[in-house]
Amino acid sequence: MVVSKAWTLHQHFQGFPKASDFHLREETLPQPRDGQVLLEAVFLSVDPYMRPYSQTMMKEGDVMIGSQVAKVIQSYNPSFPVGCHVVSDCGWRSHWVCDGAELTPVLPDWPQDIPLSLALGAIGMPGLTALYGLEEVCEIKKGETLLVNAAAGAVGSVVGQIAKIKGCRVVGCAGTDTKVSYLKQLGFDQVFNYKTVTSLEESLREAAPHGYDCYFENVGGKFSSVVMPQMREYGRIAVCGSISMYNDTTPQTGILSTPQTGKLSTPQTGILSTPQTGLLSTPQTGPYVHTYMIFKQLRMEGFLCARWKHKHQQSLRRLMAWMTEHITGTGPTTSLRGPHLVITATVSGMPDPVKTGTRTHT
Numbered sequence: 573m574v575v576s577k578a579w580t581l582h583q584h585f586q587g588f589p590k591a592s593d594f595h596l597r598e599e600t601l602p603q604p605r606d607g608q609v610l611l612e613a614v615f616l617s618v619d620p621y622m623r624p625y626s627q628t629m630m631k632e633g634d635v636m637i638g639s640q641v642a643k644v645i646q647s648y649n650p651s652f653p654v655g656c657h658v659v660s661d662c663g664w665r666s667h668w669v670c671d672g673a674e675l676t677p678v679l680p681d682w683p684q685d686i687p688l689s690l691a692l693g694a695i696g697m698p699g700l701t702a703l704y705g706l707e708e709v710c711e712i713k714k715g716e717t718l719l720v721n722a723a724a725g726a727v728g729s730v731v732g733q734i735a736k737i738k739g740c741r742v743v744g745c746a747g748t749d750t751k752v753s754y755l756k757q758l759g760f761d762q763v764f765n766y767k768t769v770t771s772l773e774e775s776l777r778e779a780a781p782h783g784y785d786c787y788f789e790n791v792g793g794k795f796s797s798v799v800m801p802q803m804r805e806y807g808r809i810a811v812c813g814s815i816s817m818y819n820d821t822t823p824q825t826g827i828l829s830t831p832q833t834g835k836l837s838t839p840q841t842g843i844l845s846t847p848q849t850g851l852l853s854t855p856q857t858g859p860y861v862h863t864y865m866i867f868k869q870l871r872m873e874g875f876l877c878a879r880w881k882h883k884h885q886q887s888l889r890r891l892m893a894w895m896t897e898h899i900t901g902t903g904p905t906t907s908l909r910g911p912h913l914v915i916t917a918t919v920s921g922m923p924d925p926v927k928t929g930t931r932t933h934t
């Protein structure tokens with residue numbers, strides 16, 4: 573019999589997650605039966621979606637949602653032999669018994685010199701999100717200028733690299749100088765630290781004086797309000813995430829920092845009249861986007877990666893091909909690289925990256 577360690581949501585997050593919101597418990601697992609496998613976690617992921625989805629998908633006491641790369645250590649299912657690696661959505665637990673229905677094998681012939689942890693990153697859900705946001709939502713074209721924020725994150729770093737592979741000019745924003753240097757190494761054309769610039773508006777304008785054709789939105793809130801006036805005509809905005817808003821306890825009010833002159837100059841604020849329940853319950857205020865969208869003829873579309881689930885396998889192979897070209901040096905100089913990871917040693921350390929806001933695999 574195997575005893576699994578599992579992190580549960582002790583109490584729902586209020587504002588930024590705290591250590592006391594989590595509880596580590598042990599669970600004795602049943603012996604796997606015919607058709608089942610026993611998994612052992614190799615890498616666990618901490619992702620921003622856990623913050624909003626914990627509110628809507630979880631009750632207190634549930635095991636934290638999340639994906640992991642796991643190794644099959646006992647198998648009564650010929651599709652998943654002992655020793656193979658799978659991606660499982662079984663949450664923050666060290667071991668798990670399940671049938672194969674919800675398991676995704678990591679790509680066959682995964683190269684030895686590519687870390688398996690990337691199955692949760694550049695060659696996993698975040699990489700797919702980057703690819704779909706650029707190709708399906710932005711429909712990005714060679715020669716266009718793209719802006720991406722949270723650019724050094726799992727999604728943003730892949731967004732910028734794919735856009736470079738496609739022959740675009742890429743501007744990225746990140747919150748530390750180390751991240752800025754990292755993004756320059758990845759080949760981004762212009763990068764700045766949005767926390768230290770004196771004016772976000774001016775920095776964005778200097779980075780792309782003619783404006784942005786595509787905006788890959790990971791952050792939301794006030795950042796987004798500053799970008800809107802700098803979109804080019806027929807621009808496309810892929811609304812992937814709004815991480816700056818996930819921990820809000822009171823609604824943000826968004827006022828453009830420096831009103832401009834002309835038709836699009838006066839930002840308005842507003843409040844949703846009837847708050848709803850659940851994920852969309854917090855009434856948010858901010859400059860309305862309508863005038864920008866009309867007069868610049870913009871397209872803005874929210875999306876979830878799972879919309880293109882039917883393409884996942886072929887898309888993962890494309891991401892892997894870009895990555896392999898980089899490792900072997902056979903591809904263009906802009907071939908894909910994996911974002912940096914922070915490694916911790918044990919399942920017991922899982923809440924730490926949530927508290928510090930660091931992405932971690934263990």
Ligand SMILES: NC(=O)C1=CN([C@@H]2O[C@H](COP(=O)(O)OP(=O)(O)OC[C@H]3O[C@@H](n4cnc5c(N)ncnc54)[C@H](OP(=O)(O)O)[C@@H]3O)[C@@H](O)[C@H]2O)C=CC1
Pocket residue numbers: 618619620621697698701722723724725726727728745746747748751790791811812813814815816817875876877878929930931
């Ligand atoms: N639509 C979809 O299907 C998916 C959406 N997403 C979304 O994509 C976004 C990025 O995810 P991912 O790359 O995995 O995240 P990561 O955890 O890799 O990176 C997140 C980064 O966001 C930045 N950030 C955090 N808080 C703030 C804030 N208050 N204001 C501005 N920036 C902040 C930080 O970078 P810095 O130091 O540079 O500020 C942080 O490192 C998230 O919004 C996520 O919800 C992710 C996957 C799928």
Ligand SMILES: C/C=C/C(C)=O
Pocket residue numbers: 620621622812813814876877
């Ligand atoms: C699937 C992930 C969704 C977000 C919003 O992170």
